[in-house]
Structures are given as structure tokens and as C-alpha cells.
Amino acid sequence: MLLRDVGYARPGTTDEALGLLAEHEGARPLAGGQTLINVMKARAAAPDVLVDLNGIDELKGIELGSDGTLEIGPMTTTSELIASQEARARPILSDVCSQIADVQVRNRGTVGGNICSSDPTNHLPPVMVAIGAELTIAGPSGERTVPAHEFFLGVYMTAVGPDELLTKITVPPGRSDGFASVAVGRDGTCIVNAAASANGELRVVLGCVSAVPEVVRPNAADPEAVRTAVRAVSLQPPGDVHASSDYRRALAEIVAVRAATQAAERAGG
Amino acid sequence: MEGGRAAPAGTSRITVEINGTTYEREVEARRLLIHLIRDDLDLTGSHVGCDTGNCGACSVILDGTLVKSCMLLAVQVDGASIETVEGLADGELSPLQQAFSDHHALQCGYCTPGMLMSATALLRENPRPSDEEIATGIQGNICRCTGYWNIVKAIKSASGQEVGE
Numbered sequence: 542m543l544l545r546d547v548g549y550a551r552p553g554t555t556d557e558a559l560g561l562l563a564e565h566e567g568a569r570p571l572a573g574g575q576t577l578i579n580v581m582k583a584r585a586a587a588p589d590v591l592v593d594l595n596g597i598d599e600l601k602g603i604e605l606g607s608d609g610t611l612e613i614g615p616m617t618t619t620s621e622l623i624a625s626q627e628a629r630a631r632p633i634l635s636d637v638c639s640q641i642a643d644v645q646v647r648n649r650g651t652v653g654g655n656i657c658s659s660d661p662t663n664h665l666p667p668v669m670v671a672i673g674a675e676l677t678i679a680g681p682s683g684e685r686t687v688p689a690h691e692f693f694l695g696v697y698m699t700a701v702g703p704d705e706l707l708t709k710i711t712v713p714p715g716r717s718d719g720f721a722s723v724a725v726g727r728d729g730t731c732i733v734n735a736a737a738s739a740n741g742e743l744r745v746v747l748g749c750v751s752a753v754p755e756v757v758r759p760n761a762a763d764p765e766a767v768r769t770a771v772r773a774v775s776l777q778p779p780g781d782v783h784a785s786s787d788y789r790r791a792l793a794e795i796v797a798v799r800a801a802t803q804a805a806e807r808a809g810g
Numbered sequence: 811m812e813g814g815r816a817a818p819a820g821t822s823r824i825t826v827e828i829n830g831t832t833y834e835r836e837v838e839a840r841r842l843l844i845h846l847i848r849d850d851l852d853l854t855g856s857h858v859g860c861d862t863g864n865c866g867a868c869s870v871i872l873d874g875t876l877v878k879s880c881m882l883l884a885v886q887v888d889g890a891s892i893e894t895v896e897g898l899a900d901g902e903l904s905p906l907q908q909a910f911s912d913h914h915a916l917q918c919g920y921c922t923p924g925m926l927m928s929a930t931a932l933l934r935e936n937p938r939p940s941d942e943e944i945a946t947g948i949q950g951n952i953c954r955c956t957g958y959w960n961i962v963k964a965i966k967s968a969s970g971q972e973v974g975e
Contacts (some may be wrong), residue, residue, distance in 0.1 A: 542842065542861050542880075548818030549839035549885050565818060578842070579863055590818040591839065593886060620875075643950025644928065645869055645878045728949050738815045 572654035609714025615653020618778035633718035667748040671736035680705035715740035719803025750778035762805035824888035829897030854887035855895040864953035869924040876931035895923035915964035917955035
């Protein structure tokens with residue numbers, strides 16, 4: 542497929558990348574490209590300049606702090622996260638990353654890319670909100686940190702502005718998490734998904750039912766309490782070829798219960 | 811894949827090693843890696859199936875990592891080392907290729923180059939994979955002829971494990 546004509550730059554540092562994004566109107570960061578290259582083929586996106594982040598080592602790698610906090614470089618690939626010893630401190634991360642697409646896509650696709658593309662069917666946005674991740678954004682006026690529940694603004698829209706970059710994902714310690722989905726085939730796109738975390742207050746976060754991850758706070762992890770909490774948020778999910786709005790709403794209750802049960806079981810163990 | 815290139819360019823001169831041969835070419839930034847491989851370098855073993863990243867027929871091994879070459883830009887492989895299906899046979903078929911032949915692991919053959927590269931990457935990482943691990947290893951490759959079972963058998967056999975009827 543022939544893409545629209547585009548300029549290409551491969552900076553070696555975050556500062557250089559931010560400079561390029563600021564200097565060039567219509568510039569867009571290129572992470573793993575497993576979404577962006579495809580949408581460029583369809584010309585649903587047609588950036589004038591691609592700022593390739595693959596040469597920036599400071600955006601890669603996972604560090605585990607002495608208090609159990611993980612700092613994940615957004616350009617870490619999903620395969621690298623799955624293989625990371627450090628990332629085992631928060632097991633849900635590799636559990637969910639290993640459910641994304643296939644080997645080739647996981648080898649190239651990045652954690653930050655899955656988050657920043659903010660496709661409502663992506664796996665990681667609900668996980669980030671459920672586990673209370675914090676996202677560090679760098680831009681021309683410096684750095685700021687945004688909690689995951691304020692990060693996702695709409696379909697394909699996040700708190701990261703056109704001249705900014707996600708530079709760090711900070712994940713607090715915890716093991717009592719769950720994730721469940723109904724997908725198109727075993728490894729396909731999610732029709733509905735849910736992440737849950739029972740580290741402290743139980744939080745269940747639904748994906749695919751709204752433009753942004755939908756937070757539900759059941760007062761207990763038992764199925765009836767979770768179902769009641771999901772009903773209370775009055776979801777109006779989109780309908781498509783895979784599931785009508787009503788069916789997706791019904792599935793949302795089921796995956797919410799499964800994710801919450803898993804999180805609660807891990808809390809008990 | 812070394813070094814920075816600060817100023818955006820529509821065209822770049824790249825150097826890439828494929829199956830041990832070094833190529834230097836001028837490429838447009840918008841050119842997909844699969845088109846560099848097939849159209850510019852005439853290595854037509856890697857196929858374009860879906861061109862949407864689903865089918866895996868374009869799979870190649872880039873610096874030791876299995877990727878789909880329709881979802882990378884050619885300029886991104888400057889300085890890299892790539893293996894394509896043409897690199898597997900060394901005068902005669904590789905044991906994996908021979909196993910595909912012995913076990914009838916292909917019918918139309920369109921998916922075969924990608925299957926072979928995925929299986930090659932899998933066996934390097936996991937020399938004695940289970941059926942389940944083989945299924946995961948080729949989950950990014952679609953075959954519409956075989957129903958996969960003979961492919962799984964061939965990969966298992968190439969790993970030196972017993973294969974039932």
C-alpha cells in the first residue's frame with residue numbers, strides 16, 4: 542500500500558523529539574506503528590512528519606523501585622514487558638500484554654502506544670485506570686503527571702497534546718488485579734473488556750463500552766454487587782457488527798464480574 | 811537502526827543487511843518495508859497477503875525479532891539485519907522446510923513464507939515447543955487451506971519430537 546507522502550525523523554533523545562514535534566506542524570510521534578502505519582494506509586491519519594521514537598533509549602525499559610513501584614518506559618514493547626522480571630511485581634501487566642494481538646505485533650507494539658492510541662477496544666487503558674497508574678507527560682513547558690483516570694479524553698484522544706510525549710508510566714505496587722474480555726476470536730479485538738483491582742477499594746473499569754474507560758465502584762466483589770454497580774452507571778455502549786448495544790451491555794456485566802472475582806481471589810491468596 | 815536523524819526527510823539513503831547481503835538504497839519515507847524487500851530488492855519470497863497486519867504472510871526476522879514487514883517503514887531498518895524466507899535454505903531445504911514438505915503443511919503456499927519465519931523464530935526461542943506453544947507461535951499467521959494441523963505437526967517434527975498420525 543502506498544502511504545501519503547510523509548517526512549521522517551529519528552531523534553535520539555526525548556528533547557530532540559519534542560523539538561521536532563514543536564517545529565513541524567502536522568508532526569506525529571511514531572511508536573511501534575502497529576496501529577498508526579495501518580491507519581495511515583487507510584489515510585484515516587495522514588501526518589506530514591513522523592517522529593520515530595524507536596531510537597530513544599531513555600523511553601525504554603522497566604525499573605522496579607524498592608517500595609514495589611514500577612516505572613515503565615512507554616517505548617517498551619509488549620513482548621519486552623512480558624519477558625521482564627521487574628514487571629512480575631504487578632502480574633496483571635504481563636497477563637494482559639500476552640493477550641494483545643499476536644507474536645509479531647507484541648514484538649513491535651509498545652506499552653505507551655497501546656495507551657496513547659486510546660482506541661476504546663485496546664487492552665491497556667482500562668488496566669491503567671484500574672491499577673491507578675500515573676502517566677508522566679513531557680512538553681515544551683516541562684513535565685506533568687496525570688492519573689490514568691484523567692488521561693483518556695475520548696476516542697483516540699488523551700491528555701497528551703500534539704507537541705507532547707508520554708515519557709513514563711508509574712505503576713503502584715499490588716497483586717490483587719483481574720482482567721476479562723470477550724474478543725473476536727481468541728486473540729482478536731475486544732468486544733468488551735474489564736480490568737479490576739482490589740488493592741484497597743475495589744475498582745472495576747470497563748473498556749469498549751464508552752469513548753473512555755468506564756469506572757465502576759462496587760461495594761463488594763460478589764457477583765450481585767458487581768452487577769448492581771455496572772447497572773447503576775447506565776451504560777450506553779455502541780453497537781456494531783460484533784455486538785449490539787444491548788448485547789455489549791449484557792457482556793459488560795459478565796466480564797466485570799469475572800475480573801472482580803479474579804481480583805478478589807488474588808487478594809485472598 | 812543506530813543513531814539519530816534529526817531533520818525530517820522525505821527520502822533517505824539506507825543500508826540494510828538481508829540474508830547476509832548488504833544493500834544500499836534510496837527510499838521514500840512512506841515506503842513500507844515489505845515493498846523494499848519485494849519490489850526494490852526482488853526478494854519476492856515474502857508475500858503481501860492482507861496488507862493490514864493480520865495475515866502474517868509478510869513476516870520477517872528483524873535483528874532477531876519476528877515482525878510483520880507491512881507494518882514497518884523501510885527507513886526504519888537503516889543499519890539493521892533482516893532474515894527472509896530466502897535465507898532459510900542453504901543449497902538444500904532447512905530441516906523446517908523439509909518437515910513442511912514431508913507433512914504436507916502447505917496447499918496453496920501463500921502463507922508458507924510467513925509460517926516458516928514464525929516457526930523459525932519460535933524454535934530458536936523454544937527448541938521443543940508443545941502443541942499449545944506452537945499454536946501461540948503462529949497465532950499471527952493465517953492459513954486458509956490446511957486447517958493448521960499439518961503445520962503444527964511439521965513444526966513439532968522439525969523440533970525433533972514425535973508426531974502422531
